[in-house]
Amino acid sequence: MKPLKLHWRVVLVRPRNPLNIGAAARALANFGLAEMTVVAPYEPTWEEARTAAVSAETVLAEARSVPTLTEAIGDATLVIGTTTGSRRNLGRNLLSLPELAAWLRQRKSRGRAALLFGSEKTGLGNEDMSHCHALVRIPTTSGCPSMNLGQAVAVCTYELARAGIISARPPRIEVHNSEPAGHQALDHIFERAVSILEVSGYFQPKSRAAMLLKLRRSLLDLNLTCNDVRVLGGVLSQVEWKLGNGVRVTGHGMR
Amino acid sequence: MKPLKLHWRVVLVRPRNPLNIGAAARALANFGLAEMTVVAPYEPTWEEARTAAVSAETVLAEARSVPTLTEAIGDATLVIGTTTGSRRNLGRNLLSLPELAAWLRQRKSRGRAALLFGSEKTGLGNEDMSHCHALVRIPTTSGCPSMNLGQAVAVCTYELARAGIISARPPRIEVHNSEPAGHQALDHIFERAVSILEVSGYFQPKSRAAMLLKLRRSLLDLNLTCNDVRVLGGVLSQVEWKLGNGVRVTGHGMR
Numbered sequence: 001m002k003p004l005k006l007h008w009r010v011v012l013v014r015p016r017n018p019l020n021i022g023a024a025a026r027a028l029a030n031f032g033l034a035e036m037t038v039v040a041p042y043e044p045t046w047e048e049a050r051t052a053a054v055s056a057e058t059v060l061a062e063a064r065s066v067p068t069l070t071e072a073i074g075d076a077t078l079v080i081g082t083t084t085g086s087r088r089n090l091g092r093n094l095l096s097l098p099e100l101a102a103w104l105r106q107r108k109s110r111g112r113a114a115l116l117f118g119s120e121k122t123g124l125g126n127e128d129m130s131h132c133h134a135l136v137r138i139p140t141t142s143g144c145p146s147m148n149l150g151q152a153v154a155v156c157t158y159e160l161a162r163a164g165i166i167s168a169r170p171p172r173i174e175v176h177n178s179e180p181a182g183h184q185a186l187d188h189i190f191e192r193a194v195s196i197l198e199v200s201g202y203f204q205p206k207s208r209a210a211m212l213l214k215l216r217r218s219l220l221d222l223n224l225t226c227n228d229v230r231v232l233g234g235v236l237s238q239v240e241w242k243l244g245n246g247v248r249v250t251g252h253g254m255r
Numbered sequence: 256m257k258p259l260k261l262h263w264r265v266v267l268v269r270p271r272n273p274l275n276i277g278a279a280a281r282a283l284a285n286f287g288l289a290e291m292t293v294v295a296p297y298e299p300t301w302e303e304a305r306t307a308a309v310s311a312e313t314v315l316a317e318a319r320s321v322p323t324l325t326e327a328i329g330d331a332t333l334v335i336g337t338t339t340g341s342r343r344n345l346g347r348n349l350l351s352l353p354e355l356a357a358w359l360r361q362r363k364s365r366g367r368a369a370l371l372f373g374s375e376k377t378g379l380g381n382e383d384m385s386h387c388h389a390l391v392r393i394p395t396t397s398g399c400p401s402m403n404l405g406q407a408v409a410v411c412t413y414e415l416a417r418a419g420i421i422s423a424r425p426p427r428i429e430v431h432n433s434e435p436a437g438h439q440a441l442d443h444i445f446e447r448a449v450s451i452l453e454v455s456g457y458f459q460p461k462s463r464a465a466m467l468l469k470l471r472r473s474l475l476d477l478n479l480t481c482n483d484v485r486v487l488g489g490v491l492s493q494v495e496w497k498l499g500n501g502v503r504v505t506g507h508g509m510r
Contacts (some may be wrong), residue, residue, distance in 0.1 A: 030406075148281055
């Protein structure tokens with residue numbers, strides 16, 4: 001069997017300590033990853049991050065800082081979140097880190113993947129997790145489950161390297177009809193669908209937030225191809241036209 | 256086959272940054288290890304270490320600080336050193352970290368083991384490595400081989416946990432004749448043998464240091480039992496008696 005390789009991007013969501021950003025960059029460089037994106041860092045002091053990024057200057061210099069998780073995930077077709085497993089898992093697969101490679105092989109994943117790490121204090125939130133196809137848990141003890149962010153990134157990137165599922169070269173951007181749809185295309189479809197449901201009076205104020213998370217998970221689970229998204233876009237256009245001006249694509253999201 | 260379990264002690268040799276000591280303690284707690292020993296820390300400011308040892312207060316509080324590596328290794332019967340692999344390996348087995356568990360199983364290791372980490376700047380020295388039965392290398396890239404100390408401890412302890420070779424309970428101290436000799440007993444034998452060779456004019460000034468390392472490695476490779484050490488002690492006593500007062504056990508070591 002041809003070994004599965006993915007081009008990984010590590011995404012740090014709202015990290016608080018610049019030293020951890022630097023330490024994460026160093027772990028990426030140690031294990032042959034190059035892409036790091038930071039979402040809304042609490043203290044965006046890259047100077048301090050640099051002191052912890054020994055020999056990882058390139059990774060840090062090329063790291064992107066973006067305001068939203070959707071932008072960070074970008075064109076990845078697979079999103080994996082990390083968690084200590086103490087929160088509800090929102091109906092996502094919860095894998096132990098050593099099981100991740102086998103799960104990906106079974107799923108025949110390929111192309112670009114994003115690996116998300118939450119902030120030091122709270123980890124990934126429910127909304128962050130609703131973007132994930134699966135969650136992985138580093139098998140820490142129940143007595144001390146929570147890891148330091150830089151150490152968690154090191155352990156996860158070590159595991160990707162150990163399991164041999166890192167592709168150093170970015171994949172050609174495939175837009176063939178049968179390829180999995182990228183996250184941004186899916187997100188756009190989702191926002192449009194939410195707008196239509198909004199206008200149609202589908203949401204109840206009390207359950208709206210939970211319903212949005214559930215709908216996003218359901219959309220992810222469909223594993224839509226580029227062609228599916230194109231067809232779905234046409235369907236949505238027609239409904240938007242019928243509903244008229246009430247439908248606005250922006251402003252409803254959970255971003 | 257009964258799975259192999261070892262009671263591990265992590266030994267930090269001359270660490271410079273107290274935050275790394277704290278981070279190491281946290282990694283131990285994360286993966287179910289309890290024993291940490293620090294050899295001659297450069298800046299023994301435990302207060303600062305504490306800030307990095309989130310939820311690992313017990314590990315840090317029970318950590319020992321000792322002046323020599325021999326004291327740190329203590330009664331361990333197996334010693335594994337970590338290295339980036341850039342130095343000469345002194346004739347030791349050099350294993351990739353993911354191969355360690357299989358190597359230990361093949362060797363049927365059991366009881367107490369020590370896992371050594373060198374200082375942030377220089378790693379383990381040749382003298383430190385001469386105490387090791389094998390060296391492990393975390394499979395980092397050639398472009399950025401050197402890991403942060405706290406992250407390296409996290410990756411290694413994760414691997415021990417993943418491979419299922421951690422025994423949480425310390426073993427009964429076995430002094431049966433057929434059990435492997437502890438490091439301190441071996442070290443004592445070694446120091447006595449060196450004294451005898453010294454008095455006998457065995458060493459040349461130029462090659463003395465290299466010869467000491469070589470002899471220590473040869474002694475380790477014999478995998479002596481407690482009984483062997485007892486017999487060897489008798490032999491050495493006889494030679495010491497014959498050579499008379501010139502033989503002093505202390506003062507010749509490489510400690």
